[in-house]
Amino acid sequence: MAIAIERPRIVARRARRYRGRRGLGHVLTYLGLLAALVFFLGPFFWIVTTSLKGNEDFFAFPPVWIPAEPSLAHYVALFTRSSGARYFTNSLVISSLSMIAALVVSLPTAYAIARWRFGGGLLSVSLLVLRMLPSIALIIPIYIMYKMLGLTNSYLGLVALYTVVYIPFAVWLLVGFLRDFPIEIEEAAMIDGCSRLRALVQVVVPIIAPGMAVVALFAFIATWNEFLFAIVLTGIETKTMMVLVTSFTSGGTDMFYGEASASVVLGVLPAFAVAFMLQRYLVKGLALGGTKG
């Protein structure tokens, strides 16, 4: 995807700048980075290999670091015995719906702020404060209200909550993209008889689509990763992957590794994809709490 490219010109310039002083410092730099890679990716390596091990390999000593005969048996068990397929689908459906809803609702608001400075600085700051609001403060009244309305253990309840909780973040990022958008194109469309809304949908949206994709991916991953709302509000049918995973912890420190590791692999899959697709936007997105629901 196009948004994954780090400004190549700057990279090339820096490369030129440093060329020619490859010495001991160079070797040490890469040794340090290698150590960092081992530390930060090691757990993923362990989880992936564990999920592919046969049952006897768990108990082997010396430990089996790379299984000789990788098998997908644990994934099959997860999908059938532990209803993993259902919960994986739940996560996908809930995250996708919340992502779409959050975009649709946030875009006009972001437009109002970017074009008309709607609400002045106050609205922007209030949105940021809302973004910092701890979920624990929201889940207590929401739980009681959902209980009264019969919205616990329902997709609607979860999707509505995730959508709204995500609006402040989506608006913040979208305002940035809209401000970069040349107002002349839109004005030209409106002179040709387009209404504001039509200009937004038919002229602005296609051009800022890459920016919207960034917001969408952050919204998706944030909903996918969210845990507190999910554990409180989901029931047996509506559990997400995050809730499923915690059900494997009941076996104490040495729990049943096979299905647990398989579910972790599936649970971190979107993070891997998004980390590569959003490289350029990671700082901004993470700083605003993009991955936390």
Add this chain to the structure above:
Amino acid sequence: MRGLAIALKRKQWEPLAFASPSLLLIALVILFPLVYSFYLSLQNFDFSVGPEYEYVGGKNYVEALFKDQRFLGSVWNTAVIIAPSLALELLLGLGIALLLSRATRGRPIITALLAIPAMVSPVMAAMAWRMMFGVKFGAINNLGRQLGLLDVYFDWFATPWLSIVSVVLVEVWHNTPFMMLVLLAGIQSIPQELYDAAKADGARPWQSFWSITLPLLKFTMAVGVMIRLIDLTKLFGLIFVLTYGGPGSSTETVAFNTYLVGFKDFRMSYAAALSYVIVGGVLVLTLVFLWMQRIREAKAG
């Protein structure tokens, strides 16, 4: 002139119309529940007792702030987890960002790979590490045994002190990449000319680090630390999976403690009061953060 006035007037409803769907939803799903929660915090609503409740004034707040040893303990635990986590995340993040800024080849791919932990959910991070910490079959104990360093039955969550260390380790693994990304962006925005000039004046690398990189990175570091600090006050999923607050209540954070009060003891009113105490704390931190942003912008402009 009259036409213009009418045009202006006609357009005035437009911003409001564009903004209102999300503002209405926020009012309905965030603001109203928060007001309701404040109302609840002044009652004695307890699901385990029954649906009836009555007004008790500030009693819940008095209990939370002055009597509830478990909650006050959780404030202390949160602070004890936050302090070393922040320090380590800052130091490690700075170190790796410096290494990355010196890397000539493969920087984008290495950066993306190192950023992955920050993208995964705290629950998944904690789950992966639980399997790393496993007493008999975990990677750490097995590796230690293979290298002859560790007894295989080493329990990484045996004592309160050790549990805190393990939680901090996982938290540092999880969020150092964020600090690294922020600081890398900061380092890359420092003009190379400054270093060239320093070099021409005969400065050694560590001298230019102390007198150029660090001073110019101060605000970036402060903002990074502030964001992590605010996020760390919400620490929940990591604790839920790694220790469930144990042993005893030694790793209970404020968010986890409030969760237990609300959804294990079902003391809804008291949990609402606790959550307001937390909101107060986070609000103060957020305002400090905004104030710092403003100073930064003032300095930059």
